[in-house]
Amino acid sequence: MEVIEQNKQLFNFYTGFDLDVFNSLFTYLQRKASSMQYFHGERTTYVQPFNLDGYGVKRKPGVSRQLILREEFFSVLYRLQTGHLLDECSIRFGLSSSQFSRNFTTWINLLSVELELLCKNAEPDDDVGLASCFKPFSNLRVILDCTELFSETPSSVEYHKQTHSNYKHHSTIKFLVGIHPSGAVTYISKSYPGKSSDKQITQESQDLLDSMEPGQKVMVDRGFTIEEDLPYGVKLVIPSFKGSNRQQITANELAKSKVISRARVHVERCMRMIKSFNILRQELKLSQVDVYEQIFKTCAYLVNFQNPYLKSDDN
Structure with missing residues (x-):
């Protein structure tokens, strides 16, 4: 990513955005992204009963983050823009297929919610002209x-x-x-x-x-x-x-x-x-x-x- 963002044309090719727009959008999402819960599928295991219902639940340990949030956001836009398969994306970003899949699914859920809140049924500002x-x-x-x-x-x-x-x-x-x-x-x-x-x-x-x-x-x-x-x-x-x-x-x-x-x-x-x-x-x-x-x-x-x-x- 450090190499790609030095080339405006290449960065736009892989993400669909200019670097300034990418940075602004990431800044808007960063607070929510820093506290999002990563998708893990089935995340619980049963242990020895200890409560009145006879069940106990223990959380499995989470997977440590291998990319910083900005790199994760870039990787998601990269897959949306290029359409590459999970296995190819995982190789390019140095992750396992399962880890890239978890990152992608988590970010897509966040983006769909946050962008919908921002854009859905919105009335543009008065200074936005009509065609x-x-x-x-x-x-x-x-x-x-x-x-x-x-x-x-x-x-x-x-x-x-x-x-x-x-x-x-x-x-x-x-x-x-x-x-x-x-x-x-x-x-x-x-x-x-x-x-x-x-x-x-x-x-x-x-x-x-x-x-x-x-x-x-x-x-x-x-x-x-x-x-x-x-x-x-x-x-x-x-x-x-x-x-x-x-x-x-x-x-x-x-x-x-x-x-x-x-x-x-x-x-x-x-x-x-x-x-x-x-x-x-x-x-x-x-x-x-x-x-x-x-x-x-x-x-x-x-x-x-x-x-x-x-x-x-x-x-």
């Missing part, structure tokens, strides 16, 4: 879209039915992503099997719906027929579509839909930035499903600390 493509939509609160990532095919036929995506023609894990008109990622849902519809995921994201206020607007794509699910007074901004009751849309509706589409295209840019973390480009192993939601949330919220993909003077 010009979003300015026609006053009081726009969030732009919503779903994204899918490949997973292993479950051996269970029933679970395979739930995870199979007709869109991807593969087993997938699905997330709802919310983006503020400034470009910041402000909402990530829990994970869903690939068969889940956009409407269902939005309906079950009650924490997002509860955060909306009358007068605000939500921008979505045609697949999100969620107008009746929004809180009272919240307006849906959605491209017009013919449906089954009419043959064509009006010229005015077509013009409005083009304006919406020009704005929504930037959501795809955000999705690409999230998926630029190479760990998300790999097929999800079913053995990792318990931690995958935390990995995705961490990658998504870390986009807020990278170079912006959307600027206030964007046309």
Whole structure:
């Protein structure tokens, strides 16, 4: 790490961040990280009974730390950015595979919680300008879209039915992503099997719906027929579509839909930035499903600390 941080381009390649941003983010997390409890799986052994219930519990001794906290944080970003397997990462950082796995899982749980607290449903400061493509939509609160990532095919036929995506023609894990008109990622849902519809995921994201206020607007794509699910007074901004009751849309509706589409295209840019973390480009192993939601949330919220993909003077 001491060698890599001397080269700005190399440091950005391995972490996705400039050194100054890395140091600032680590400083923000350091207090929590210094007191976090490392993941160890099963951590108890039973000894001779000594209490009224007839059971005694003794903690196993912990594993001594081999990297300082700053190096651990670097190693986690390194794996997220490169997507390297645990065994390769453990060799590069001079740890056993089990020790690197413990460090990684512990930090991912910390990052997913702390970054979510920092970014979820946040309203950027007043001096944060909106991109010009979003300015026609006053009081726009969030732009919503779903994204899918490949997973292993479950051996269970029933679970395979739930995870199979007709869109991807593969087993997938699905997330709802919310983006503020400034470009910041402000909402990530829990994970869903690939068969889940956009409407269902939005309906079950009650924490997002509860955060909306009358007068605000939500921008979505045609697949999100969620107008009746929004809180009272919240307006849906959605491209017009013919449906089954009419043959064509009006010229005015077509013009409005083009304006919406020009704005929504930037959501795809955000999705690409999230998926630029190479760990998300790999097929999800079913053995990792318990931690995958935390990995995705961490990658998504870390986009807020990278170079912006959307600027206030964007046309």
